[in-house]
Amino acid sequence: MNNVGTWVRSWGASPQSAHDGIGSLDDQAPLADVTLRQVVRISGGGHRVRIRFTNEFGTAPFTIGAAQVGLATPGGGVQPGSERVLTFSGASAVTVPAGAPILSDPVDLPLPALAKLSISLYLPGRVETCTCHDPALDTGWKIPGDTVAALTLPENAEVLPVRALISAVEVLSGAPAKAIVVVGDSRTDGAGSTPDTNHSWPELLAERLAGAGYVSNQGISGNRMLNDGIGTGVLARFDRDVLATPGLGYVVLSLGGNDIGISFAPRDDGPLADFLKMFPGAPVTVDDVIAGFRQLVARAHERGVKVYATTIAPFEGAEIYTPEGESARLAVNAWIRTGGAFDAVLDFDAVWHDPDRPSRIREDLHSGDHLHGNDAGYQALADSIDLSLFS
Known part of the structure; x- marks a missing residue:
């Protein structure tokens, strides 16, 4: 395993309460039994990646039933062969405590500078209070059911108006950074x-x-x-x-x-x-x-x-x-x-x-x-x- 370099944050979005932004979630139903697919553009590149998910303004725990990361393609797709299953201490599902963030396990994924990543997570249960960043200036989507592994965006996807439940992408650089x-x-x-x-x-x-x-x-x-x-x-x-x-x-x-x-x-x-x-x-x-x-x-x-x-x-x-x-x-x-x-x-x-x-x-x-x-x-x-x- 190549661990040369240092872990460094390559993208971030400050967490907020759903009730503490500009109101983009005010008329939205709570998230439940949906997949969120969000696109972020990293700054510097690396050869390993991990995602920081967030429940820091949550009023109750929520469960990630499955999650994947891959190189994004236009229109909400994922480049075939780039998709990586995300785990948490080796498990494919995790419950994120109220008030806490959680880091995924690192996965090998060569990333050039300014690469666009697609991050998908399935929420099998209800998210009582969505920790988010409001507004999102990059389009994301919510899709009924577990569609984490879909390489193309399903037709029933709806636009997600905030950056939801993710706060950072960290990469293992190839040199001190x-x-x-x-x-x-x-x-x-x-x-x-x-x-x-x-x-x-x-x-x-x-x-x-x-x-x-x-x-x-x-x-x-x-x-x-x-x-x-x-x-x-x-x-x-x-x-x-x-x-x-x-x-x-x-x-x-x-x-x-x-x-x-x-x-x-x-x-x-x-x-x-x-x-x-x-x-x-x-x-x-x-x-x-x-x-x-x-x-x-x-x-x-x-x-x-x-x-x-x-x-x-x-x-x-x-x-x-x-x-x-x-x-x-x-x-x-x-x-x-x-x-x-x-x-x-x-x-x-x-x-x-x-x-x-x-x-x-x-x-x-x-x-x-x-x-x-x-x-x-x-x-x-x-x-x-x-x-x-x-x-």
Whole structure:
């Protein structure tokens, strides 16, 4: 058995409660007697692979009756000959305890960088609360019954609106390798990009690294650093989603925008007020955000990893914008650039802002909401990163 290299995370999606996302599962029946088939694109390659399944927000155990992994083909298929049965301590079925993740046994499967994997799992019983990542920007499916071994997608497949019950793909690399973990909000998650094209900026960074880097995207849409809301706040999830990453070498913090935007958002009785109810906790200050960054840097440096930060991109034109929020954004960005807390700074504000109106994103780089990037916007962020930071 060839065990050369190190285990390293090549793909990730931060777990969330089904009731703690943007609501994609609100009208869905509980999962029961179904097969889930989901496609993920890894960053760096390897010769062995294992899958991390998750019940971390589950209220009861659930059972995986069967699971397989293989190279994905378009339309939900699996490349013949690449399929591998997944086991758990040698058994083909496993019960995942409430609140816990579970790793599959490793299987031999040569994987080039940027390979697309198909991951299928059969759920014979009911999943009371689905731990997920919401939304999924890669199409997945649910199929009645046990169709784990099907090489083509059955005709009765329905689209699965979230990333369900899987949180990571880890590979055994052919040489020593370090993972780059990006933790952030919807701009990291890829909101506004074209689905099924892998156009979040962390995925585009992985393309630029061309197999020389392993990138795990731990962005959650609507996430904050200091408080929960949509997803657990970063200070609370940092150990699980970042510091526990196999092969961790670099952390990129792309945070603070939602903390500021929510805290300084207009307060009225309109639709925005209902949206703001999703974000508990008192408003935070510039000093609070800076203190949060300092905590994350200290915790990462304890592990001997480098910590980089992105500046906060502008958001004038979005519903949550206020001049007070803009002043806070500029103050935090000034500290990120000059405070000396980080091993390097990625100046995303400089890449995205309109030179004629620096409080706004350039018109050709946002998705229409003045808040999130489009494909070109995320490409511009990825292209601006100095790749030597990860060598």
